[in-house]
Amino acid sequence: MRISERKLFNNKAEAIGILLFLVLAVLPLVLGVIYALLYSLGVIGLVSDGFTFSYWQRALSDAEFWLSIGYTFYIALATIGLTIILSLFLSLYFRKELRHGLPGFAIYVPLAFPAIVVAFLFFQLLSQSGLFARIAFQLGLIADSSVFPELVNDPFGIGIIGAHTFMATPFFTLYFMNLYRQANLKEFRQVAESLGASAFEQLRRIVVPVLLKRAFPTLTLYTIFVMGSYEIPLILGRQTPQMMSVLVIRKLRRFSLATIPEAYITAIVFITIIIALLTLLFKSKNFSYDLDR
Amino acid sequence: MISTGRARTFWAKVLIITLLFPVAYLLMLSLATQWIFPSVLPASLTLDRWSTLLGASNLFGSLLLSLGIALSVATISTFAGFFSSKHLAYHPQRSLWMQLSYFPFVLSPVIYAAVLYFYFIKLDLSGSFFGVILGQLLIAYPYSVILFSGFWSERIQQIEKLTQTLGGSRWQIYRRVLLPMAQGLLLVCFFQTFLISWFEYGLTTIIGVGKVQTLTLKVFQYINEANFYNAALASSLLVLPPIILLFFNRKYLFRQRW
Amino acid sequence: MKTFLQYLLIYLFLISCSSSSKQQDELTDLDWEQITQRAKGQTVNMMMWQGDPNVNSYMQNYVAPAVQKQYGVDLKIASGQGNTIVSILMSELEAGKSESELDLVWINGETFYQLREIDALYGPFVSKLPNSKYLYLDNPFIKYDFQQPINGYEVPWGNVQFAMIYDSARVQDPPQNRQQLTEYVKAHPGSFTIPNDFTGMTFLKSLLIDFAGPGTLDGEFDKETYQQYSTQLWEYLNRIKPYFWKEGKTFPSSVSAMHQLFVNGEINLTMSNNDTEVDNKMLEGLFPETARAYLLQPGTIQNSHYVGIPDNSTHKAAAMVVSNFLISPEAQYRKARPDVWGDGTVLAKEKLPDNWQSKFNDIPKRRYAPSQDSLQKYALRELAPKYMSRLYEDFRTEVIQQ
Numbered sequence: 032m033r034i035s036e037r038k039l040f041n042n043k044a045e046a047i048g049i050l051l052f053l054v055l056a057v058l059p060l061v062l063g064v065i066y067a068l069l070y071s072l073g074v075i076g077l078v079s080d081g082f083t084f085s086y087w088q089r090a091l092s093d094a095e096f097w098l099s100i101g102y103t104f105y106i107a108l109a110t111i112g113l114t115i116i117l118s119l120f121l122s123l124y125f126r127k128e129l130r131h132g133l134p135g136f137a138i139y140v141p142l143a144f145p146a147i148v149v150a151f152l153f154f155q156l157l158s159q160s161g162l163f164a165r166i167a168f169q170l171g172l173i174a175d176s177s178v179f180p181e182l183v184n185d186p187f188g189i190g191i192i193g194a195h196t197f198m199a200t201p202f203f204t205l206y207f208m209n210l211y212r213q214a215n216l217k218e219f220r221q222v223a224e225s226l227g228a229s230a231f232e233q234l235r236r237i238v239v240p241v242l243l244k245r246a247f248p249t250l251t252l253y254t255i256f257v258m259g260s261y262e263i264p265l266i267l268g269r270q271t272p273q274m275m276s277v278l279v280i281r282k283l284r285r286f287s288l289a290t291i292p293e294a295y296i297t298a299i300v301f302i303t304i305i306i307a308l309l310t311l312l313f314k315s316k317n318f319s320y321d322l323d324r
Numbered sequence: 325m326i327s328t329g330r331a332r333t334f335w336a337k338v339l340i341i342t343l344l345f346p347v348a349y350l351l352m353l354s355l356a357t358q359w360i361f362p363s364v365l366p367a368s369l370t371l372d373r374w375s376t377l378l379g380a381s382n383l384f385g386s387l388l389l390s391l392g393i394a395l396s397v398a399t400i401s402t403f404a405g406f407f408s409s410k411h412l413a414y415h416p417q418r419s420l421w422m423q424l425s426y427f428p429f430v431l432s433p434v435i436y437a438a439v440l441y442f443y444f445i446k447l448d449l450s451g452s453f454f455g456v457i458l459g460q461l462l463i464a465y466p467y468s469v470i471l472f473s474g475f476w477s478e479r480i481q482q483i484e485k486l487t488q489t490l491g492g493s494r495w496q497i498y499r500r501v502l503l504p505m506a507q508g509l510l511l512v513c514f515f516q517t518f519l520i521s522w523f524e525y526g527l528t529t530i531i532g533v534g535k536v537q538t539l540t541l542k543v544f545q546y547i548n549e550a551n552f553y554n555a556a557l558a559s560s561l562l563v564l565p566p567i568i569l570l571f572f573n574r575k576y577l578f579r580q581r582w
Numbered sequence: 583m584k585t586f587l588q589y590l591l592i593y594l595f596l597i598s599c600s601s602s603s604k605q606q607d608e609l610t611d612l613d614w615e616q617i618t619q620r621a622k623g624q625t626v627n628m629m630m631w632q633g634d635p636n637v638n639s640y641m642q643n644y645v646a647p648a649v650q651k652q653y654g655v656d657l658k659i660a661s662g663q664g665n666t667i668v669s670i671l672m673s674e675l676e677a678g679k680s681e682s683e684l685d686l687v688w689i690n691g692e693t694f695y696q697l698r699e700i701d702a703l704y705g706p707f708v709s710k711l712p713n714s715k716y717l718y719l720d721n722p723f724i725k726y727d728f729q730q731p732i733n734g735y736e737v738p739w740g741n742v743q744f745a746m747i748y749d750s751a752r753v754q755d756p757p758q759n760r761q762q763l764t765e766y767v768k769a770h771p772g773s774f775t776i777p778n779d780f781t782g783m784t785f786l787k788s789l790l791i792d793f794a795g796p797g798t799l800d801g802e803f804d805k806e807t808y809q810q811y812s813t814q815l816w817e818y819l820n821r822i823k824p825y826f827w828k829e830g831k832t833f834p835s836s837v838s839a840m841h842q843l844f845v846n847g848e849i850n851l852t853m854s855n856n857d858t859e860v861d862n863k864m865l866e867g868l869f870p871e872t873a874r875a876y877l878l879q880p881g882t883i884q885n886s887h888y889v890g891i892p893d894n895s896t897h898k899a900a901a902m903v904v905s906n907f908l909i910s911p912e913a914q915y916r917k918a919r920p921d922v923w924g925d926g927t928v929l930a931k932e933k934l935p936d937n938w939q940s941k942f943n944d945i946p947k948r949r950y951a952p953s954q955d956s957l958q959k960y961a962l963r964e965l966a967p968k969y970m971s972r973l974y975e976d977f978r979t980e981v982i983q984q
Contacts, residue, residue, distance in 0.1 A: 044494065048411030051404055052421065056428050056466045063439035077676050077700060095983065121339070128336040136571065137343040143566035144346065145523030147543050148559040152346050155353065155552065160361040160846035162349070168362045176361060176848050177772050184832055201343070252430055259432025261526040266547065269832040270778055270982050276432045276526070283438055284665040287971050288672070288696065298435045305430060313423055361846045382642075445677040451627075533670055533683050534660035535627060545661050549635050550838040 064302060067295040078288045086292035095271060095278075096297065100304075102272035106188050106264070107257040110195040111250060117196065118203035119239060122211065129208060141201045146194075150266035153194045157182040183267045190267040191274075195257050203246070203253075210245050211238070251312050255305055275301045347563060353556035373557055383542060383554075387561055390522060390538040393453070397460045398518035402510060405468025405517075410502075412469065413476035422473060429466040434526030436462065444531050451533040459531040460524055464517040471513050475506055519566060609898055614712055617899045622654040624900035628889075629670075630688035632661040633838045636862055640923050644916060649907050655900045660684075664693030664780075671702040671892055682894035685901045690887040691728040694736055695967035697890065704891040704898060706734025711906040718930035724886045728964045729801065736888035737905045740917065740925035742856040743957050744784050744882035751872035752850045759879045760792055760818070767825035773850040775827035778982070781837040781855050783973045788882050790815050790969070791962055796880070803968035812972070816980040823981065833982065845869065855885070858924030858951045865921045875951045877960045884961040886928060911938040918945055 066075075071086050073079040090096055121129070121138075128134040144152070156162045164179040173179050183190030211217075219241075220233045228236070243250075261276040268277065275297060282294035353359060354373060356366030377383050412421040428436065437459060441450065449455030480502070487497045503510065525540040534541070539562050546555035609617065626649075632638050638659075646657040662670070667687045674682055689697065697703045708714050717738060719725050724738045732738070748756040753770075757763040767774050776782040791799060794811040823830030827849050834840040837854065844852040845868060854860070860875040889908060891901045907913055911934055914927040931939050948954075 045411045045415070048408045049415065049421075052408045052412060052425070052469065055404070055462060056425055056469065059436075059440055059443075059462050060427055060431070062443055063436065066442050067439045075676070077672055124332065125336055125339065128332070128339075134336050134340055137340045139570050140343050140347060140567055143519075143563050143570065145525070145540060145562060147523075147525050147540055148350070148562055151543065151547055151552075151555055151559060152350065155556075156349070160843075160848055162364070165362045165364050169364055176846065181828065184828075186831060252426075255430040259430070259435065261432060261434040262544075270835070270978065276434045279435055279438055280526075280530075284669045285974075287975060288668070291669075295439065298439055301435055302431065306427065309423070309426055309430065441673055442677050445674055445679050448679075448681075451683040534629065534662050534666070535658070535683065537660070541661075545632055548633050548661070548836065548838065549638065550633075550842045551635055 060302075064299065067299050067302075071292045071295045071299060073292065076292065079292070087296060090293040090296040093293070096293075098272045099275050099278045099297070100300070102188070103258050103274045106191055106195070106260075106274060107254045109188075109192045110199060110257050111254045113192065113196045114199040114203055114253075115243070115250070117200045118207055119242065121200065121204045122207035123234065123238065126208065126211070129204070138201050138204060141197060144198065145262075146198065146260065147262040147266070149194045149198055150263045153190050153197070154183055154266060157190055157193070158184075184269055186269065188264075188268065191260075191264050194263045194267060195260065199253060199257075203250075206246060206249060207242050210242050214241050214245060216241060247315070248312060251308070255308055258305075259301070347560075347567065350556045350560050350563065354553060354560050356553060359553075373553060377557065377561075382537070383539075383558060383561070386537050386539045386542045386558075389453075389536070390540070390562075393457055393460065393536075393538060394518045394521040396457050397464050397521035398514045400457075401461055401464035401468045401517045402513045405465055405513065406472050406506065406510065408465075409469045409472035410476050413473055414481065422470070425466045425469045425473075427466075428462055429470060432526075433463050433524065434530065437527040437530040441530055450531060451535045453536055456528050456532045456536045456538075459527050460521045463524075463527070464520045467520065468513050468517055471516070472506070472509065475509055480505070515569070522562070522566070609707075609710075609902075612899075614710065617710070617902055618653060621897075621900035621903040623656075624897045625656040625658060626685045626897055626900045626904050627658050627660065627683060628686040628688070628904070629660050629662040629667055629684050631663050632659070633836060636866065636923050637925075640917060644922075645904075645907065645913065648913075649904050652907070653900075653903045655903055657904060664689055664691070668693055668696045668700075668702075671697065671894075672700055674894065675700060675702060680894055681896045682892040684892050685895040685897045686904060687890050687892065688739070688887065689736060689890050690885065691964065692967035692970045694727050694732075694888065694890065695730060697892075698730075698735065702893055703735045704893045704895065705736070707891065707898075707902060708732070708734040708737050711737065711902060711909065713906050713909045713911075716911065716929045716933045717909060718928055718933075720930070723884050723961065723963065724928050726963070727886065727888060728970070729966045732888065736890040737909060738886050738928035739889050739908055741884070741886045741928050742858075742926050743877070743884040743961060744781075744788060744853065744855050745857040745860070745875040745877055745952055746851060746853050746882075747844070747860050747869070747873055747875045748851045749844070749870055749872050750874050751870065752847075756851065756876060758876070760789060764818075764822050767822050770850065771825040772827050772829075773848075774825070775830075775833055775840065775843075775849055777835070777837045777840045777853075778833045778977070779836045781840075781853055782833070783970055783977070784855055784883050784885075785853055786815065786973050786977065787965055787969065788878055788962065789818070790973070791883075791965070792880060793818075796962075799965050799969065800963070801966070803966045803972075808969065808972060812976060812980075816976065819981050820984055823984075830981075841868070856924060856926075857957060858920050858926070858948055860950045861920035861948050862922075862924040864950060873950060877952050877956060879960065881960040881962040883964055884957070885964045911935075911941075915941055915945070918942070920946055920948060924948075924951075 069075045070079070073081055073083040073086060125134065129138055154161070158164070159176045159179045159181065164173070164176055167173045167179060168176070181189075182193070216238055219237050223233045223237055258274075259276055260274060261280070264274040264277050268274065273281065279294050279297045279301070282290045282297065285291070352366060352369075355369040355371065357368045357370050359366035412418060415421065440459075440462075444450045444455050444459070447455075449458060483501060483505075484497055487501050492500070523540065524538070525544060528536060528538055529541060529544075532538075532541075539558055543555050543558040543562065546552070546558055612620070630641070641657075641659055646659070649655045649657050667684070667689065670683060694703075708717075714737070717724070719738075724741060725732065727736065746756065755766075757766040763774075776785055790811055793814045794807070799807065799811070827843070834843060837852075840849070840852050841863070843849045854875075856862070857875060857877075860869060860873050863869040864871065864873055889905055891898055891905070895901055909928065911929065914929050915938065917923045917925045918927050927942065931942055934942070
């Protein structure tokens with residue numbers, strides 16, 4: 032992070048602008064990581080005895096720790112996979128309808144839902160005594176609430192994936208629609224059609240690859256978002272496995288004070304994973320720093 | 325051709341219902357007197373819960389608190405981000421700045437708050453209204469910077485220089501040229517950062533120590549209490565303002581790019 | 583960059599080393615009149631478990647307005663359980679903060695233990711409260727909090743005993759002991775579970791005492807004794823786990839969630855730390871009319887809950903005024919009513935003035951909860967705090983993660 036020592040700031044305004052950025056965006060992260068690191072090494076903290084690697088050893092040898100990392104990746108990737116399929120379908124099939132009128136408005140509605148409300152909603156609808164279960168019961172499809180399939184607080188995180196997908200799909204549907212227009216895909220398709228390509232082939236060879244390629248950075252960023260999710264797995268998840276954010280808070284607030292350093296270790300590992308993913312993203316050719324280009 | 329068109333219209337209607345159903349459900353749950361298994365419809369509806377809201381209930385206080393925090397965060401982050409992104413964009417190290425701004429943007433707010441809590445205590449900001457605003461700014465400001473980064477192109481820079489040579493002061497350049505040109509983007513940024521703050525839960529709980537009781541905290545408390553009717557009420561309060569705003573601005577939505 | 587980091591390291595190291603400055607405590611020299619004077623206009627930030635709407639209503643709609651009216655104290659309540667309280671106070675101590683965010687905390691057991699370990703509580707202050715003369719401090723269930731003497735560092739607030747709750751319309755023969763529980767879950771799979779919270783751990787403690795025999799686990803935490811009997815406990819649980827709700831692969835995260843499952847018919851039995859909860863919830867209309875409560879044999883745990891004042895609170899006077907109100911006969915009487923909260927009182931009835939004695943005796947008799955006499959007969963004392971923390975952890979590793 033060596034900044035050129037020569038003429039750093041051209042004028043006062045620039046100095047303020049950049050310092051503001053450093054103070055609000057860069058410094059906190061650095062300070063936070065330092066604190067977490069020192070705590071995890073036993074250098075600071077009320078119950079620590081001094082520099083030690085024991086907390087790291089304990090954390091890294093804990094199966095739950097690795098399970099949490101794996102589970103976090105699984106949920107994020109499953110969400111983004113499902114979202115891609117659904118939003119591609121919606122943006123292409125309903126391209127006309129979604130541009131105006133009631134459908135055009137309705138697609139924005141889920142974006143007005145915060146994670147905690149989506150989690151609550153899914154719990155209410157999908158639990159074994161939830162609305163869908165009651166409908167099934169009334170229709171005679173199930174005899175008892177326990178027969179209804181486990182869709183929340185379940186081992187595969189179905190409710191969690193569903194909730195995240197519900198939040199992500201409208202966003203990416205709109206995003207794909209926008210990209211479609213920006214990339215002039217309509218014209219490309221017409222050209223392809225005149226050359227004899229069927230609608231399916233147009234989609235397969237032109238539309239989908241172009242959309243996915245252009246959307247790649249945003250898709251990656253959204254995947255990272257989902258990895259850091261807290262409220263949804265908190266309400267719809269199980270005691271184990273847990274996503275990393277939930278694990279960090281749980282370990283931070285334990286009755287055994289000794290696990291607090293482990294919470295910071297989990298936090299550091301999470302931050303490291305994000306840094307690694309972002310670095311890979313920046314190196315990829317598809318990336319440009321502007322969100323909507 | 326016609327039949328597929330009709331099929332599509334039908335499925336479009338299904339889509340609309342699927343998208344609007346959650347709002348209707350939350351509203352109904354907030355109005356229900358009792359709604360438990362196996363009833364598909366609530367036993368009856370009542371306005372009592374909503375009317376006690378308008379009375380001296382701390383739910384209304386939470387609404388105002390959330391509003392105050394969100395408006396502050398949106399205003400500060402939008403303008404600070406707009407201002408900063410200009411200098412970051414023109415700086416030779418532009419790519420470095422942009423890369424750096426992504427980290428706080430994508431970092432889980434909860435984990436961010438957990439590692440920074442110590443500093444908030446030391447600065448005497450823990451459990452305070454301003455502490456929560458600052459905490460949320462740490463997430464909203466980078467977002468704002470990223471959003472505006474695309475605005476500062478060569479063209480804008482040249483317009484700026486042109487205005488300067490025509491004798492405009494820096495303030496005039498902002499007021500008469502830059503801000504009007506960025507109007508659409510400023511509005512989008514304000515709305516987005518408002519939502520980021522309005523919807524925030526994890527970071528607010530940690531930094532606010534549970535004392536700064538925004539609407540999202542209330543939803544969580546009601547869920548913990550297993551009082552699902554009140555949770556639905558608080559959720560409706562969270563969700564309805566953005567939807568109403570969206571509804572009245574839908575023409576604008578359809579014009580602007582994301 | 584390197585020197586910067588070095589300085590930062592040293593700075594942070596020094597911060598953690600320095601002890602928090604203890605303010606000169608003049609409160610010990612003041613008399614109650616002066617304390618009440620000082621409390622006027624102060625705000626009390628209280629942190630408590632808010633998982634029960636009746637408890638919340640009692641605090642928000644009765645206690646808060648009352649202390650405002652009678653003493654000019656503004657009571658503000660934030661949600662947080664024991665572990666959150668410890669986490670917050672600990673972080674404050676680490677940061678060297680001399681003014682705590684919290685003024686009054688609802689605690690007991692292992693929370694009290696940990697707060698004493700890090701010296702985060704103010705005290706002894708209980709004897710300064712005028713109403714403390716009514717406290718039933720000779721009762722071992724009140725004088726000792728998880729086998730620790732309270733020594734004036736926390737004020738007893740309520741006293742309850744653990745009870746099982748069942749729906750008599752769905753269950754004719756609820757399990758009365760460990761062996762019957764095994765038979766019950768096998769006969770009715772999926773209708774029983776344990777919450778992964780304080781109430782659930784109290785249940786496990788009763789089972790642990792059952793395995794160990796009366797008195798074996800009293801006194802300080804003993805690792806070998808714990809190992810010996812907890813192994814049996816986990817074996818037992820893992821054996822009957824497949825017959826639990828969701829095959830024992832997951833457990834409700836709180837007792838309120840469990841009550842919901844009970845009400846929805848997903849499970850037939852629930853449990854509570856409060857023996858009168860069944861009356862309380864039925865009057866509220868949450869539990870069905872057919873709900874009943876009973877005690878497990880050979881006994882269930884009776885414990886008290888308390889309020890304490892953080893050492894670094896800047897509103898100690900007001901906090902003491904609120905604590906005093908909480909143990910006043912009016913507040914305790916109201917709290918004990920099944921239609922309000924149903925929380926047992928910590929006051930000694932003989933010490934009360936006559937009119938209050940008759941009022942307490944006239945509290946609507948518990949209809950569906952176990953009778954008062956059977957409560958004492960089957961009361962077990964709480965175990966040392968480390969048992970609780972170990973149970974929390976080991977339940978996760980030995981049962982949930984298996």
